[in-house]
Amino acid sequence: MSNRLEGRVAVVTGSSSGNGRAIALALARAGATVVCSDLRKDALQGGYETDLGVDTDDVILKAGGRAAFVSGDASKAFDVQNTVQHAVVKYGRLDIMVNNAGVFTGLHSIVDETEEQYDLTMNVNAKGVWLGCKYAITQFLKQDPITTPSGERVRGRIVNIASIGGLVGLALEPAYCASKGAVVNLTRELALDHAPDRININAICPGFLATAMVRSFLEQEDTNKLLHDLTPWPRVGKAEDVAKAALFLASDDAEWMTGSMLTVDGAFTAR
Numbered sequence: 001m002s003n004r005l006e007g008r009v010a011v012v013t014g015s016s017s018g019n020g021r022a023i024a025l026a027l028a029r030a031g032a033t034v035v036c037s038d039l040r041k042d043a044l045q046g047g048y049e050t051d052l053g054v055d056t057d058d059v060i061l062k063a064g065g066r067a068a069f070v071s072g073d074a075s076k077a078f079d080v081q082n083t084v085q086h087a088v089v090k091y092g093r094l095d096i097m098v099n100n101a102g103v104f105t106g107l108h109s110i111v112d113e114t115e116e117q118y119d120l121t122m123n124v125n126a127k128g129v130w131l132g133c134k135y136a137i138t139q140f141l142k143q144d145p146i147t148t149p150s151g152e153r154v155r156g157r158i159v160n161i162a163s164i165g166g167l168v169g170l171a172l173e174p175a176y177c178a179s180k181g182a183v184v185n186l187t188r189e190l191a192l193d194h195a196p197d198r199i200n201i202n203a204i205c206p207g208f209l210a211t212a213m214v215r216s217f218l219e220q221e222d223t224n225k226l227l228h229d230l231t232p233w234p235r236v237g238k239a240e241d242v243a244k245a246a247l248f249l250a251s252d253d254a255e256w257m258t259g260s261m262l263t264v265d266g267a268f269t270a271r
């Protein structure tokens with residue numbers, strides 16, 4: 001148990017399952033107050049969590065941490081603004097925004113991908129991150145910077161969850177790769193605009209992870225083998241691998257890091 005985020009207020013979108021849940025728990029364990037936001041309060045049953053029956057905010061509260069749940073669709077401006085406002089009204093400020101909510105509609109070529117699949121993917125994965133950044137930065141600019149233990153002043157930190165599919169093409173994932181490419185370059189652009197404001201904006205690009213999103217592929221022998229073969233490290237990733245990187249980027253240890261794409265991919269993109 002560390003207290004590196006004691007006194008900080010965080011919002012995590014898509015917090016009920018997988019990466020978002022692991023990130024919310026890691027930030028709370030480090031002392032942050034976490035506003036959990038998701039379409040649904042309970043975890044997706046396809047996930048690999050050992051405590052699927054307990055909602056993320058309840059896990060935090062039971063461990064003695066501070067958390068709240070706000071129902072919200074990350075692709076809807078009203079919902080994202082409402083979630084940020086909840087943090088500000090209830091806890092006084094916002095220090096950390098983790099834009100994690102995302103969808104994946106399966107493997108298909110552009111010939112077979114439907115317009116509905118494209119719109120859903122872009123709305124949640126790309127527009128959702130844009131909205132999260134927009135309302136977090138709007139709030140960060142209104143509040144006084146805090147002074148970190150090393151004397152640095154910071155207004156707030158954003159961690160966007162992109163993907164290796166935002167850095168390289170992944171076969172048969174046209175809309176998903178387009179949406180994650182948008183997250184990657186939005187992160188760079190915003191980091192430039194808001195470095196003078198002392199706002200850190202970074203993204204994590206995970207490789208293949210065992211979460212509900214990927215369960216159907218891990219359960220089939222051929223696609224399970226493919227994901228393992230594509231990952232140089234001898235196992236696929238876990239949500240906790242992403243959470244550790246998110247904790248670092250949300251903390252004062254990442255004081256002078258901004259506009260970075262942090263790969264957490266078992267060397268997938270190192271080849």
Ligand SMILES: NC(=O)c1ccc[n+]([C@@H]2O[C@H](COP(=O)([O-])OP(=O)(O)OC[C@H]3O[C@@H](n4cnc5c(N)ncnc54)[C@H](O)[C@@H]3O)[C@@H](O)[C@H]2O)c1
Nearest residue numbers: 014016017018019039073074101102163206209211212213
């Ligand atoms: N699992 C992987 O292999 C992998 C790899 C790279 C990147 N990612 C990214 O990590 C993020 C989380 O993925 P995961 O693997 O944990 O997925 P998941 O499906 O296990 O969990 C996603 C969570 O987001 C929520 N959600 C979905 N749409 C939402 C919306 N519109 N508004 C609010 N919440 C919504 C779901 O209810 C769920 O709780 C996504 O952005 C995903 O693209 C995942």
